[in-house]
Amino acid sequence: MDISIDFMLNGNTYTIQPEIVNVTIVCIVLSILGIIIGYKAKKADFRENPKGLLLLGEMFVETIENLVEATMGKANLGFVPYIGSLVIFLAVSNLLGLVGLKPPLSNYNVALAMALVSVTLMHVNNIRFNGIGGYIKGYFEPLGFLFPINVLGELSTPISMSFRIFGNILSxxxxxxxxxxxLNSLSVFVTPFLAPALHAYFDVFSGLIQMFVFVMLTMININGAIGERTN
Structure with missing residues (x-):
């Protein structure tokens, strides 16, 4: 079912891998879903209880708010939109195996891109809340001679985050x-009975666990970069 796209450019043939096509599909589907829920929210009567997609949307937002507040503190609820987007994107991407598609994060380019976005957000908000002076000072703490080690630690963050989720999804x-x-070599009649167990673990359980770990690492890294906030 996976689709790759070949195209010619300056006489050379290039191929867009199935994982990249799949991540595009996920983004389009989630964008359409977000537009629909947003439209329903604007048209909803606040005096009536939400239902259907709107109810699911509100439950999801409330869950993410509670998660962010418990992990990063109430002062950092401004990160809810990004964390929520990260959760739903990674969850849907990692569950694509259930419909016979390659999970996008089984391609390291996608995994690294996700890690770089999270790490960029971490550095940008470090400067935003601590100033450029405080940001630079952090590389010399607790002792000045640890500067090279601190720099290496920051450079290794996107690599470790991306390899963790990429390795687990690909494996x-x-x-x-x-x-x-x-199973097929033993008997084609055995596969339909054992396949659900395989997908339940590797696609559902493992996929959602890796999503949760990536999201938690993102929140912990951002929280550690910006420091404690009270407002």
């Missing part, structure tokens, strides 16, 4: 493929 996809091959 899950590989193990599932190998398991399918092994």
């Amino acid at each position: 899950g996809m590989i193990v599932t493929t190998l398991a399918y091959s092994a």
